Amino acid sequence: MLNIHIRRNSDGKRVVYCDDSEWDATREYMWAEGNYACDCNRSIFFSNATGNDDDCTDCGSDGFSVRICDEAGNEVYVDDNWPSIDGDLAHLQIERDKQ
Numbered sequence: 001m002l003n004i005h006i007r008r009n010s011d012g013k014r015v016v017y018c019d020d021s022e023w024d025a026t027r028e029y030m031w032a033e034g035n036y037a038c039d040c041n042r043s044i045f046f047s048n049a050t051g052n053d054d055d056c057t058d059c060g061s062d063g064f065s066v067r068i069c070d071e072a073g074n075e076v077y078v079d080d081n082w083p084s085i086d087g088d089l090a091h092l093q094i095e096r097d098k099q
Contacts, residue, residue: 005067015049023076039063
């Protein structure tokens, strides 16, 4: 079981897509360089996680970022453009200030 944390970079919205697969070299390739690295596919995973199956974006490589954890919560993959912990804390501060 993998928990795919997907961030839509345009607005910072994050969702978690659950995948029944195990992490291996094939999965790493798919998310880092293969079909799952493309925005068109990541937008489908993002939409499925929100329950909206209609959204699909054009191909690209900067519209979505992923952080993937195994079932135990260990990070097995993270995109270079996933926000750092400082970016995560700033994001949470902004959300708290909106309330």
